[in-house]
Each structure stands twice: as C-alpha cells, then as structure tokens.
Amino acid sequence: MIDFKYLGETVSLILNKEKCNGCGMCVKVCPHAVFEMNGSKAELTLKDYCMECGACQLNCAQNAIKVTVGNGCGCATGIIEGYFGVESECCSDSTCC
Numbered sequence: 001m002i003d004f005k006y007l008g009e010t011v012s013l014i015l016n017k018e019k020c021n022g023c024g025m026c027v028k029v030c031p032h033a034v035f036e037m038n039g040s041k042a043e044l045t046l047k048d049y050c051m052e053c054g055a056c057q058l059n060c061a062q063n064a065i066k067v068t069v070g071n072g073c074g075c076a077t078g079i080i081e082g083y084f085g086v087e088s089e090c091c092s093d094s095t096c097c
C-alpha cells in the first residue's frame with residue numbers, strides 16, 4: 001500500500017503537535033506509515049501518502065489530528081474499487097484512482 005502517493009500538498013490531514021501526548025496510536029493505525037514518533041511527539045513524515053481513511057483521527061484521544069475522510073482521490077474505497085475495475089461512488093472519474 002505504501003506505493004500509493006497522491007498529488008503533493010492536496011491532503012487535508014493536519015496534526016496539532018501542541019495537543020499530542022505521544023501515545024503513538026496514529027503510528028500504529030495508519031496503513032500508509034504517514035506518522036513517525038519523534039521523541040514524545042508524532043510527526044507527519046509522509047503526508048502525501050495519506051489516503052484520508054480517518055483511522056488516525058478516530059484513534060487520537062487528544063483530538064490532535066484532523067482529516068476530511070473520503071475526500072476526493074483520497075477515498076480508500078475508490079482506490080480499492082478502482083483496483084478491481086469498479087467505478088467508485090466517491091469519484092465520478094473511474095480512471096483517476
């Protein structure tokens with residue numbers, strides 16, 4: 001899955017480091033290894049690999065992460081359905097992902 005990279009600077013993902021308590025949940029749940037721990041804080045190291053699935057936001061008890069789930073080509077369902085040749089509900093262009 002790590003090979004799926006999106007257009008640069010289009011991902012809605014935002015990390016508020018001030019709120020982060022270093023629990024590491026975002027690192028554990030992210031399927032694209034977008035986060036890494038740097039000491040006691042999470043860091044966005046591969047932001048453009050984010051597919052906007054929302055798992056990090058859902059699992060961050062500190063509300064330190066904001067992401068628009070299923071936004072545009074970041075929709076995981078669109079990627080999976082596109083892989084199998086099925087037109088996605090999240091995107092009108094079946095050739096884009």
Ligand code: SF4
Nearest residue numbers: 020021023024026060
């Ligand atoms: S899940 Fe939230 S609080 Fe925990 S390391 Fe990640 S950003 Fe920080």
Ligand code: SF4
Nearest residue numbers: 030050051053054056
């Ligand atoms: S939204 Fe999904 S892919 Fe993006 S950083 Fe969070 S867990 Fe990873």
